[in-house]
Amino acid sequence: MTSGTLKINRRAFMTSMVAGGLTAGVNARSPENSISGQLNEIELSRNPLLWTVAWSNTAAEFGALCHQAFNLARLRVDEAMEKHSRSERPLAVVTDVDNTIVHAGSYWSFLISEGIDFFDDEIWDRWIPENLIALVPGAMDFLKYCEYHGVEIFYVTNRDQGPRTYSYALNQLQYLNLPYSDSEHLVVFRESSDKTSARERIGESHELILLLGDNLNDFKRDYYVADVEERRALMERDRAEIGDKFIILPNATDGHWVRAIFGESEPAATDENRLKLLAAATRGAWIGARSTQG
Numbered sequence: 001m002t003s004g005t006l007k008i009n010r011r012a013f014m015t016s017m018v019a020g021g022l023t024a025g026v027n028a029r030s031p032e033n034s035i036s037g038q039l040n041e042i043e044l045s046r047n048p049l050l051w052t053v054a055w056s057n058t059a060a061e062f063g064a065l066c067h068q069a070f071n072l073a074r075l076r077v078d079e080a081m082e083k084h085s086r087s088e089r090p091l092a093v094v095t096d097v098d099n100t101i102v103h104a105g106s107y108w109s110f111l112i113s114e115g116i117d118f119f120d121d122e123i124w125d126r127w128i129p130e131n132l133i134a135l136v137p138g139a140m141d142f143l144k145y146c147e148y149h150g151v152e153i154f155y156v157t158n159r160d161q162g163p164r165t166y167s168y169a170l171n172q173l174q175y176l177n178l179p180y181s182d183s184e185h186l187v188v189f190r191e192s193s194d195k196t197s198a199r200e201r202i203g204e205s206h207e208l209i210l211l212l213g214d215n216l217n218d219f220k221r222d223y224y225v226a227d228v229e230e231r232r233a234l235m236e237r238d239r240a241e242i243g244d245k246f247i248i249l250p251n252a253t254d255g256h257w258v259r260a261i262f263g264e265s266e267p268a269a270t271d272e273n274r275l276k277l278l279a280a281a282t283r284g285a286w287i288g289a290r291s292t293q294g
């Protein structure tokens, strides 16, 4: 990303959002009607988010990976039910919400259509209450399957949209008609992304079969490290649990893998950070052609 390529008229943008830009349906936006009026399609097409968002918006492979995760989750539920006796604690599944059950595609598409190339917390907070959401492929079938068999679902999420955070989150679950969408089964962490205490508390009353998430931090706090190699080494350490107790969904837009690159989960849209992204993307780049020239 070259300097200044994706500058937006931020004041005009936020004015349009206050005027109801998001409520109109973000998917209706296109580069042609970008509110800044300063970006043409070529400029918008230089956004590094394009590939990952285009992929999750269009690729059958994205849906297939989600189904693969939920099919495996169902198999683990079946195994647990087979072993479970009625006298034991009730069975339960703990799931993350964003990008595990709820797909945030319209948010990311909106950012791109406005020339924004990094996660934008202010826009996210405005997007959440609009319920411009979709279900992750396979999520509803899996959750209904659990409900049918009396396996309880606990939703554990980390969000902060101010004092109404909890009601927004609960409203989303109910808007999607998800099983167990009540205050007994929803835990929201506003101050921290550490979900350990919720897992432990639920584990006291229930036998936890599975954890579902799009971020390894949804499974263990160990993954909250700002080092790419350390994080990958932890994942290798835990590889036997992946697909067993940990079911992971694909998400290439955000998560603590971003923190491992930038040192923070929501890095600012600066040229310094664009260069860090470039460095991450070119790690191990092929230099063979260059080395044989001349």
Ligand SMILES: [Mg+2]
Pocket (backbone or CB within 6 Å): 096, 097, 098, 099, 100, 213, 214, 215
């Ligand atoms: Mg998530």
